[in-house]
Amino acid sequence: MNPETSPAADASLGELLSQLSTQTSRLVRDEIRLAQKEFQDSARHAGVGAGLISVAGLLAVFGLLTLIAAAVAALSLVLPVWAAALIVGAVLLVIAGVTALVSRRELEQVTPAAPETVTSVKKDIDEVKGAAHVRG
Numbered sequence: 588m589n590p591e592t593s594p595a596a597d598a599s600l601g602e603l604l605s606q607l608s609t610q611t612s613r614l615v616r617d618e619i620r621l622a623q624k625e626f627q628d629s630a631r632h633a634g635v636g637a638g639l640i641s642v643a644g645l646l647a648v649f650g651l652l653t654l655i656a657a658a659v660a661a662l663s664l665v666l667p668v669w670a671a672a673l674i675v676g677a678v679l680l681v682i683a684g685v686t687a688l689v690s691r692r693e694l695e696q697v698t699p700a701a702p703e704t705v706t707s708v709k710k711d712i713d714e715v716k717g718a719a720h721v722r723g
Contacts, residue, residue, distance in 0.1 A: 655679070 598606070655675060662671030 658675050659668070659671045662674060666674070
């Protein structure tokens with residue numbers, strides 16, 4: 588297309604700037620709408636995924652409870668039912684205690700924040716302050 592025959596060639600600088608502003612605004616609005624739609628789709632998938640994970644967790648708990656009942660039933664073949672339930676309950680409490688101790692040890696090793704990042708940001712702030720004092 589020949590530059591002299593294009594509609595923009597006949598437009599004044601003011602008209603071109605107006606078109607640029609209008610087109611830029613439209614582009615930004617369209618990009619924002621697209622980002623909102625993508626976020627909504629992503630959030631919907633995340634919600635469905637979280638719901639399904641919750642159902643899976645609940646079913647796993649039911650499965651574990653059934654296995655515990657089966658363990659009590661199996662032990663009740665050789666012991667009174669109360670003794671079988673007491674033994675299975677005690678074993679579960681021991682497992683829970685060991686798990687709690689291991690998790691406590693792991694939690695004690697957690698740092699409160701990203702220490703390297705905090706140190707780096709403080710160093711950057713000090714350098715900027717130092718540069719400002721040198722200039723000022």
